[in-house]
Amino acid sequence: MTYTLRFAAIGLDHRHIFHMVGELIAQGAVCAGYCPLTSDPRVLDGFRERFPDLAPVSRDALFDDPSIDVVVSAAIPRDRPEIAIRAMRAGKDVMVDKPGATTLDQVEAIEQVATETGRIFSICFSERFVVRACEAASRLVATGEIGRVVQTVGLGPHRLNRAIRPAWFFERAAHGGILVDIASHQIDQFLFYTGARDAEIVSSAVANHALPDIPDFEDYGEILLRSASASGFIRVDWFTPDGLDAWGDGRLVILGTDGYIELRKYIDIAGRPGGDHLFLANASGTRHIDAGHEPLTYFRNFLADVRDRTATAMPDGHALTVTRLALKAQGSAARIVRAGA
Secondary structure (H helix, E strand, O other), X not given: OOOOOEEEEEEEOOOHHHHHHXXXXXXXXXXXXXXXXXXXXXXXXXXXXXXXXXXXXXXXXXXXXXXXXXXXXXXXXXXXXXXXXXXXXXXXXXXXXXXXXXXHHHHHHHHHHHHHHOOOEEEEOHHHHOOHHHHHHHHHHHOOOOOXXXXXXXXXXXXXXXXXXXXXXXXXXXXXXXXXXXXXXXXXXXXXXXOOOOOEEEEEEEEOOOOOOOOOOOOEEEEEXXXXXXXXXXXXXXXXXXXXXXXXXXXXXXXXXXXEEEEEOOOOOOOOOOOOEEEEXXXXXXXXXEOOOOOXXXXXXXXXXXXXXXXXXXXXXXXXXXXXXXXXXXXXXXXXOOOOO
């Protein structure tokens, strides 16, 4: 008989907590409760609406409960390492929203505690793990449909929704900068689809093109990165127009030696309805694949890893490697100056 895992939600500051909790429940885990402390009451309201049967529990009680196996968190990014470290020291595995940390010192602290305790520290990279087209692409790459992957182009545009963002959203120290906050998704995808364990940041840049009243904020970022056998380009921004019927036209192009794949994750602009569109071109021709029914595997694999002490959801160290690369890109980024500034 399979042991039913129990988890707690601590850190309800970003809406990504919705799919983290929902997908774990869908995979058979039991939510033992959530800490209602939040910097954004709208997130708490949305959480209660989606999960009306879950009970609010004090943070200390959740950490101290020995029956809880896992803590999930979408706290303010700068606070996630402290929550993760306390959870691991309490004997619990951890799943956090991206980014997993906002400084390199935090990364080192997480790695040290994970090593000392033997606990799992995982980051839910939602732009891969909650996108069914990404699951389909991983299967096609694994079966050799496009040959050896040599390059990726990852685009991560987002809608700003300035009026409803909490104050910390505009504080660089709170989220780490645009390359840490968003581009960690695309770094994760580059490493995964190329099969690289690590990479170097060749160049990076950030800019504030449209919000001069918040000079420390960045609304545009780019990275060129390279491994021993592949290269990648990343562009992230906060420029999704209000007229687009999605929060962002996220795309990924995976170039192989025998073909390529393009993912239009959330919308096929002026094309087919819905999301999870995959386009494949190889020696056999071209085709469109509706990946909307592809099963998600991360949450199932994560729970299996907790039970079996394995690393099937992501390789050991992957989450922190991605975080380090994002922080290095942010730290070395050139700043593009707005015209006329």
